Amino acid sequence: xxxxxxxxxxxxxxxxxxxxxxxxxxxxxxxxxxxxxxxxxxxxxxxxxxxxxxxxxxxxxxxxxxxxxxxxxxxxxxxxxxxxxxxxxxxxxxxxxxxxxxxxxxxxxxxxxxxxxxxxxxxxxxxxxxxxxxxxxxxxxxxxxxxxxxxxxxxxxxxxxxxxxxxxxxxxxxxxxxxxxxxxxxxxxxxxxxxxxxxxxxxxxxxxxxxxxxxxxxxxxxxxxxxxxxxxxxxxxxxxxxxxxxxxxxxxxxxxxxxxxxxx
Amino acid sequence: xxxxxxxxxxxxxxxxxxxxxxxxxxxxxxxxxxxxxxxxxxxxxxxxxxxxxxxxxxxxxxxxxxxxxxxxxxxxxxxxxxxxxxxxxxxxxxxxxxxxxxxxxxxxxxxxxxxxxxxxxxxxxxxxxxxxxxxxxxxxxxxxxxxxxxxxxxxxxxxxxxxxxxxxxxxxxxxxxxxxxxxxxxxxxxxxxxxxxxxxxxxxxxxxxxxxxxxxxxxxxxxxxxxxxxxxxxxxxxxxxxxxxxxxxxxxxxxxxxx
Amino acid sequence: xxxxxxxxxxxxxxxxxxxxxxxxxxxxxxxxxxxxxxxxxxxxxxxxxxxxxxxxxxxxxxxxxxxxxxxxxxxxxxxxxxxxxxxxxxxxxxxxxxxxxxxxxxxxxxxxxxxxxxxxxxxxxxxxxxxxxxxxxxxxxxxxxxxxxxxxxxxxxxxxxxxxxxxxxxxxxxxxxxxxxxxxxxxxxxxxxxxxxxxxxxxxxxxxxxxxxxxxxxxxxxxxxxxxxxxxxxxxxxxxxxxxxxxxxxxxxxxxxxxxxxxxxxxxxxxxxxxxxxxxxxxxxxxxxxxxxxxxxxxxxxxxxxxxxxxxxxxxxxxxxxxxxxxxxxxx
Numbered sequence: 001x002x003x004x005x006x007x008x009x010x011x012x013x014x015x016x017x018x019x020x021x022x023x024x025x026x027x028x029x030x031x032x033x034x035x036x037x038x039x040x041x042x043x044x045x046x047x048x049x050x051x052x053x054x055x056x057x058x059x060x061x062x063x064x065x066x067x068x069x070x071x072x073x074x075x076x077x078x079x080x081x082x083x084x085x086x087x088x089x090x091x092x093x094x095x096x097x098x099x100x101x102x103x104x105x106x107x108x109x110x111x112x113x114x115x116x117x118x119x120x121x122x123x124x125x126x127x128x129x130x131x132x133x134x135x136x137x138x139x140x141x142x143x144x145x146x147x148x149x150x151x152x153x154x155x156x157x158x159x160x161x162x163x164x165x166x167x168x169x170x171x172x173x174x175x176x177x178x179x180x181x182x183x184x185x186x187x188x189x190x191x192x193x194x195x196x197x198x199x200x201x202x203x204x205x206x207x208x209x210x211x212x213x214x215x216x217x218x219x220x221x222x223x224x225x226x227x228x229x230x231x232x233x234x235x236x237x238x239x240x241x242x243x244x245x246x247x248x249x250x251x252x253x254x255x256x257x258x259x260x261x262x263x264x
Numbered sequence: 265x266x267x268x269x270x271x272x273x274x275x276x277x278x279x280x281x282x283x284x285x286x287x288x289x290x291x292x293x294x295x296x297x298x299x300x301x302x303x304x305x306x307x308x309x310x311x312x313x314x315x316x317x318x319x320x321x322x323x324x325x326x327x328x329x330x331x332x333x334x335x336x337x338x339x340x341x342x343x344x345x346x347x348x349x350x351x352x353x354x355x356x357x358x359x360x361x362x363x364x365x366x367x368x369x370x371x372x373x374x375x376x377x378x379x380x381x382x383x384x385x386x387x388x389x390x391x392x393x394x395x396x397x398x399x400x401x402x403x404x405x406x407x408x409x410x411x412x413x414x415x416x417x418x419x420x421x422x423x424x425x426x427x428x429x430x431x432x433x434x435x436x437x438x439x440x441x442x443x444x445x446x447x448x449x450x451x452x453x454x455x456x457x458x459x460x461x462x463x464x465x466x467x468x469x470x471x472x473x474x475x476x477x478x479x480x481x482x483x484x485x486x487x488x489x490x491x492x493x494x495x496x497x498x499x500x501x502x503x504x505x506x507x508x509x510x511x512x513x514x515x516x517x518x519x520x521x522x523x
Numbered sequence: 524x525x526x527x528x529x530x531x532x533x534x535x536x537x538x539x540x541x542x543x544x545x546x547x548x549x550x551x552x553x554x555x556x557x558x559x560x561x562x563x564x565x566x567x568x569x570x571x572x573x574x575x576x577x578x579x580x581x582x583x584x585x586x587x588x589x590x591x592x593x594x595x596x597x598x599x600x601x602x603x604x605x606x607x608x609x610x611x612x613x614x615x616x617x618x619x620x621x622x623x624x625x626x627x628x629x630x631x632x633x634x635x636x637x638x639x640x641x642x643x644x645x646x647x648x649x650x651x652x653x654x655x656x657x658x659x660x661x662x663x664x665x666x667x668x669x670x671x672x673x674x675x676x677x678x679x680x681x682x683x684x685x686x687x688x689x690x691x692x693x694x695x696x697x698x699x700x701x702x703x704x705x706x707x708x709x710x711x712x713x714x715x716x717x718x719x720x721x722x723x724x725x726x727x728x729x730x731x732x733x734x735x736x737x738x739x740x741x742x743x744x745x746x747x748x749x750x751x752x753x754x755x756x757x758x759x760x761x762x763x764x765x766x767x768x769x770x771x772x773x774x775x776x777x778x779x780x781x782x783x784x785x786x787x788x789x790x791x792x793x794x795x796x797x798x799x800x801x802x803x804x805x806x807x808x809x810x811x812x813x814x815x816x817x818x819x820x821x822x823x824x825x826x827x828x829x830x831x832x833x834x835x836x837x838x839x840x841x842x843x844x845x846x847x848x849x850x851x852x853x854x855x
Contacts, residue, residue, distance in 0.1 A: 017360065037619045038382065038596055097275040101500060102283065107454040108499020109492055110462045112374060113476055115687075116694035120300055123700060124685055140402055140451050147447040154516075182447065185409040189402045189451065192369040199372040205657070205687045205695075212686050214375055215660035220829075221592055221615060230371055237370025238363060299693060299716045320784040378593050382600055386586055469560075469587045475784050480690035481559050483716040484786045 040223040045231065048224035058213065058225050064232060067210040070126060070198040071236055074133035078190050081134070082141030083183070089142070090149040090175070091167075107139040111197070115204040129201030129209070136197030140189035148182025149175045184248045191240040195233055276504070298485050307489035320475060320487060326494065328470040332388065332460040333498060336395035340456060341449055343396070344403030351404070352411040352437065353429075369401040373459070377466040391463040391471075398459030399452045406448030410441025446510040453502040461495055549582040550753045555597045555606035556588035557738065560783045562794035563629065563709065565775040566764035572778045575763060579756040590661050595741065598623050604746040605757060609663040610736035610819075614826045614840050618833050622744040625819075625841035627758050627812040629738035630800040633729040635664050635671070636708040641724040643702055648731055652681040657701030660686045663737065664705035670825040671733050693717035709800070712792035735822040736814075742845075751845065759847040762812050766851040769798045810850020814843050 022042045028034070029041050036044060047054050089096045111118070111132055122128035152175055160170055202211025210229040217226040284304045290296065291303040298306070311322060347365075351358040373394060384390045414436060422432055464473025476491040478484075556564060567585050570576050576583045588594055591608035598606040598613075599621040613623045637656075639645045645654070648671075658665050665684070672679050687695055696704040697717030706714060708727055715723055740758065747754055768775040776790045801811060809815075820837050827833050 014363075017363075035599070035620050037616060037621065038600070039379070098279055101276045101279045104454060104500045104503045105280070105283070105496040108457045108496045108503075110458045110465070110473075110495075112462065112465070112688065113473075113480070113488075113492065113690075116480070116691040117301065119687060119691045119700055120694050120698045124687075139454065143451050144406070144447055147443065151443050181409050181413045182444070185405050185444070188405050192366060192401060195370040196372045199375070202686075203372070203374060203688060205685055205691065205700075207683070207685050211372070211375075212660070215686050218375075218592065219659075219661035219666055221595075221612070221619065230375065233372075234367040234370040238366050241366045297697070297717075299697060317787045318785060319780055325784070378589055378596070381589070381593075382596055382602065385602060466589065469585075469783070474587075477690070478559055478784060481713070482561070482786060482789055483693050483713040484789070485716075487784065 037221045037223055040227050044224040045228045048228045054224075059208075062208055063210050063213050063229070066126070066208050067198055067202070067233070068236060070129045070133060070201065070209065071194050071240070074130045074137065074198060075191060075194040075240060077130070078134050078138045078141055078194060079187055082138045082186070082190070083145055085138075086142050086145035086149060087171070087176075089146050091171070096146075103139055103142060106135065111136055111200050112203065118201075119205050124205035124207070128204075129198055129206065132201035132204060133194050133197030136200060137190040137193035140193065141183075141186040144182045144186025144189070145179060148179025148186075151182070152178055180252055184244060184252070187244050188241055191244055192237045195237040195240070199233060276500070280500075299483055300485075302485045302489055304489070304493070306486045307493060310486040311490040311494070318484070318487075322475075322490075325471050325475050328468075329460060329464065329472040329495075330498065332391045332395060332463070332471065333457055333502065335388075336392045336399070336460055337453060337456045337502065339392060340396050340399050340452055341403060344400045344448070344452065345407050345445060347400070348404045348407030348411060349433075349438075351408055353433065358408075365401060365404060368397065373398050373462055374466070377463070381467050386467050390467050391460060394463035394467065395456050395459030398462065399455035402451035402455065403445075403448040406444045406451070407441055410444025411437045413444070414440055442514055443510075446506060446514070449506045450503055450510075453506050454499045457495060457499040457502065549577070549580050550750065551582045551584070552605060552753065552757060553584050553586060553603040554757075555586045555594045555603035557591055557594050557607040557609070558588045560587070560779070560785060561709070562776065562779075562790045563738070563797045565779045565790075565794060566761060566768040568779050568782050569768050569775050570760050570764040572781070575760045576757075579760055581753065581756055581760065583757070591663060591666075592661060595621055595623055598741055598743050601743055601745065603743070604750075605740060605742045605754070607738055608741050609666070610739045610822045611667060611826050612663075613739070613741045614823055614833075615829070615831050617840055618826070618831050618835075623741045624744055624747065624839075625736075625739045625814065626742045626747070626754065626843075626845045627740040627762070628736055628814055629740065629812075630736075630797075631803045631806045631811075631813075632800040633727075633733050633735060633737055634707045634709055634800050635667065635705065635728040635733065635737065636711075637664075637703050637705050637726050637728075638696055638711075638714050638718070639703045639724045640696070640699065640718060641722050643724070645703070645724060645726075648675050648726055648728075649677055651677055651703060653683075654702040655683045655685060656703045656705060657685045657687045657692065657695040658705040659689045659692075662689065662705065667733075667735060667825065668705070670735065670828060671728055671731075673828070674733060675731055709793055709796040711796055712789050734818055735825050736818055740812075747842075747845070754845045755847075758812065758845050762810075762847050762851045765801075765811055768794070769801060772798070807852065810847075810852040812846050812850065814841055814846070 026042050029039060048058065049055055049060065085099065089099050118128065118132055122131055149171075152170075156174060157170070160174065165173075198209075199211035199214075202209040203215060206212040210233050214226050214229045217223070217229070287301075287304050291301055310320070347361075351361065377394060380393065381390060384393065411433075418436065419432070422436060427435075460471075461473035461476070464471040465477045468474050472491045472494055476488050476495075479487040479491070554567065564585075567583070571583065571585070586597075586603060588607070591612035594603070594606040594608040595613050595616040597603040598608075599616060601622075605626075607629065610625055610628075613621065613625055616623055637648065637651075643654075644650065658668075669679055672682070685695075685701060687701075692704050692706055693714055693716060695701045696714065704714070708725065711723075711725060740761070742754055772791055772794050776785075776787050776794060779785060779790065780787050805813060805815060816837065819841055823833060823837055823840060
């Protein structure tokens with residue numbers, strides 16, 4: 001009974017919050033007289049997703065699985081590749097001098113502007129979308145991780161150097177563990193960017209996926225499935241973000257963002 | 265000012281020049297058609313030399329974009345940090361708003377920009393808003409992380425000394441979060457540029473983004489890449505500026521691996 | 524001396540206020556284009572440059588477009604009083620409750636086309652069976668494709684579609700990532716940059732019987748009710764500008780290039796192609812902008828076939844009462 005009560009306590013407020021937001025949405029549409037072809041009502045969106053008659057025409061499972069797959073694969077690659085690159089950057093100042101400007105340049109370019117180039121180089125399909133998503137999402141991971149690996153307490157560094165620790169030992173035993181808050185924040189930012197990147201990839205060229213569905217239904221002024229797709233996309237982003245937050249609580253239990261007023 | 269002190273500063277420009285050289289060589293050697301990728305020389309020529317068959321008015325568009333980036337970056341930094349402080353101060357506010365922020369940030373701006381436009385119309389404010397929506401999240405997340413990542417023992421100590429929440433905040437959390445804030449601002453710098461340009465794709469008839477998108481639709485390749493070169497120059501410069509500010513405001517922070 | 528100065532000042536002031544008293548307040552019109560700048564937008568800038576809008580007391584603000592759907596939304600919301608959209612879109616919008624109506628036509632001949640490499644063996648639209656077509660989802664071609672497909676007897680499922688970014692159209696065809704690209708016939712000069720002119724194949728939908736209206740002027744119905752004179756004056760200036768533009772293509776593009784960073788040579792070719800879509804008997808006999816009720820009904824039927832419920836008669840979707848009278852007619 002206690003376990004159920006605890007679960008309820010955790011879930012119920014969030015559920016009520018979601019319901020309140022939906023009610024607000026519905027109220028705003030009615031109050032401002034917004035027409036369906038601009039912003040649909042929550043009910044229309046619900047129907048597009050779940051009503052057997054309407055939902056069938058959209059092949060939801062195909063689109064959701066495609067996009068979810070793209071996001072997850074690109075996020076894993078981003079995290080692993082981003083972390084590896086950061087370690088390399090911190091290890092070698094030559095790598096740092098070469099890689100950082102390139103990354104900064106790449107990240108200043110809106111990927112959607114490179115759509116024709118991407119289409120030519122990558123074609124279209126799952127791999128192309130994953131590549132674009134990685135390009136969109138990896139900068140925060142790299143930047144945060146390198147900052148984290150760099151930002152080691154000076155006294156600590158002096159101490160271990162006094163104890164003749166090797167560069168590798170410093171890395172493994174001090175820099176990497178101490179960079180954890182930075183790394184996890186970087187991953188949180190990249191989580192939402194992986195979502196955006198996968199969708200941008202689908203906008204560039206695709207024949208399925210939630211991004212494809214958004215464009216397709218936008219064209220028909222068919223807003224319910226379009227908004228349903230947007231909500232699903234954001235839900236995936238939220239899920240990914242929440243997962244990282246859970247990892248954060250597990251690996252850094254001492255780091256409580258909430259308790260700003262006390263130590264516990 | 266001898267070569268030894270100058271050399272480190274030349275690293276980034278050297279890398280960029282090297283990239284341009286590789287690009288030029290690739291286009292020439294692989295005989296890439298101009299509609300796919302023009303050479304950097306062709307792009308620069310369209311930027312610096314008056315063209316017989318078009319008025320690009322680069323000055324007007326560069327100024328428009330720089331203005332947007334400048335204002336957007338300042339607004340996003342200030343508001344982003346303020347939001348993070350608010351979230352760190354109040355647990356309730358954080359639990360209510362964080363899901364909304366994540367939700368908003370997962371939406372590709374290109375998909376929701378038309379809805380924004382319908383509501384706020386064309387104009388500088390809309391462009392700033394779009395750039396803000398694209399780039400505020402890293403500032404908020406990183407600042408929040410910085411405000412929270414206080415050493416446990418230190419917190420115990422100040423609590424033992426009966427420090428108030430406000431004192432803990434001002435004297436401990438905020439100074440501790442500076443490296444995080446700067447990391448967030450660095451990410452924000454390049455994303456602000458992206459946001460400003462994407463905003464111009466959708467909601468403008470001025471700016472480098474406008475030249476890029478217009479030239480893309482009319483297959484006028486060299487100005488596209490001239491525009492993109494300028495855009496990445498602005499991004500890298502803003503990034504470097506934030507790094508400079510970081511070195512000035514936090515001279516004690518050591519960079520790089522010595523051990 | 525003082526007396527003379529004072530008298531001069533008084534006269535000057537009188538002249539100013541006299542001018543002010545007879546000046547009419549300008550009507551502000553926010554004009555929403557259908558897309559980014561192309562040759563067929565030249566007339567509006569010609570009219571601005573030559574002061575024709577001002578003469579009629581109109582202060583026109585031209586807004587860059589995001590597509591027909593967006594134009595319909597902006598005009599419906601009253602954020603723009605007049606706009607340009609592909610006719611099926613405002614029709615569908617109105618059926619769904621939008622406050623918009625078509626008030627004038629732009630292209631009389633339907634400009635949709637398909638592009639491909641000549642060596643792909645495509646000689647007629649039916650050859651699309653089994654091919655891959657790259658076209659943006661919100662493109663007018665994609666929206667009207669089902670109607671065209673059923674007209675020429677092609678099964679929709681036999682053609683594979685890939686959604687692409689609009690900017691990637693020439694690249695998609697140029698690098699053969701797709702067999703066919705849908706684009707307006709007037710976009711030929713731009714497509715030729717990706718596929719050499721002698722290798723580029725084009726088929727015009729109009730040549731295969733596709734008759735629907737495409738680019739049209741739409742207006743907010745409340746605005747039409749409250750300010751019909753302004754709408755009339757707007758169309759009068761616009762069609763006057765079309766008349767001038769199509770007779771003076773290089774000069775018009777010169778004017779357009781003052782306002783936007785366009786390549787003049789490409790746009791002259793583009794606008795020259797546009798002129799072909801005004802050269803119809805219907806326009807010769809009835810003037811440019813003329814709305815043919817039968818063709819409007821065809822366009823409405825196309826929207827009906829998409830599954831949209833049309834509950835009101837055809838006359839609900841358009842009106843010819845704001846077209847210039849007498850119309851601009853000339854022999855090309």
